[in-house]
Amino acid sequence: TQLLEQSPQFLSIQEGENLTVYCNSSSVFSSLQWYRQEPGEGPVLLVTVVTGGEVKKLKRLTFQFGDARKDSSLHITAAQPGDTGLYLCAAYSGTYKYIFGTGTRLKVLA
């Protein structure tokens, strides 16, 4: 069974701090997506990483795909209250099905 495990599960930090969220698996994926979800809303796609070792930046967010394409990380620099939400990683697991990570719930305090 393919699984995506995220860590940490919960994170509460002060505005201006940096943080890193991890998404790990024992399986190899051809690509991996990161989403952010706010309460009562659907997940919003942030980025897709495709190449092993790839690094993508989205303003203060930096996404990295592991060299072996089994893991990924999301780093946020100088977190702001607007970054608060549930961060999910996801990957295509084959046979028209995507799997999602367990999620990291981030709260940034002003």
Place this chain on the structure above:
Amino acid sequence: KAGVTQTPRYLIKTRGQQVTLSCSPISGHRSVSWYQQTPGQGLQFLFEYFSETQRNKGNFPGRFSGRQFSNSRSEMNVSTLELGDSALYLCASSFFGSDGEQFFGPGTRLTVL
């Protein structure tokens, strides 16, 4: 380009009733997937449709069913509702449903009393 739309946004039902949720994908997308999200289980895959055909189904009882129409719009139905069916039901669309990116709708919050 309009995003994925889901109706209704909120629904309150009682045990034993049935419910139908609707999803309109992004124009041009032919794959629609449905997910159930609960605090305890996270996002769980229900089923995926492409060109009116169900191509995969998750581990849910037969009370959960779906269909897709020729215009790619999709509906899911839950019969004989149970308290445990209370959840956020999310629909996601993509071009082919095989790798690449999925785009989610806002979800339907179902509460079963």
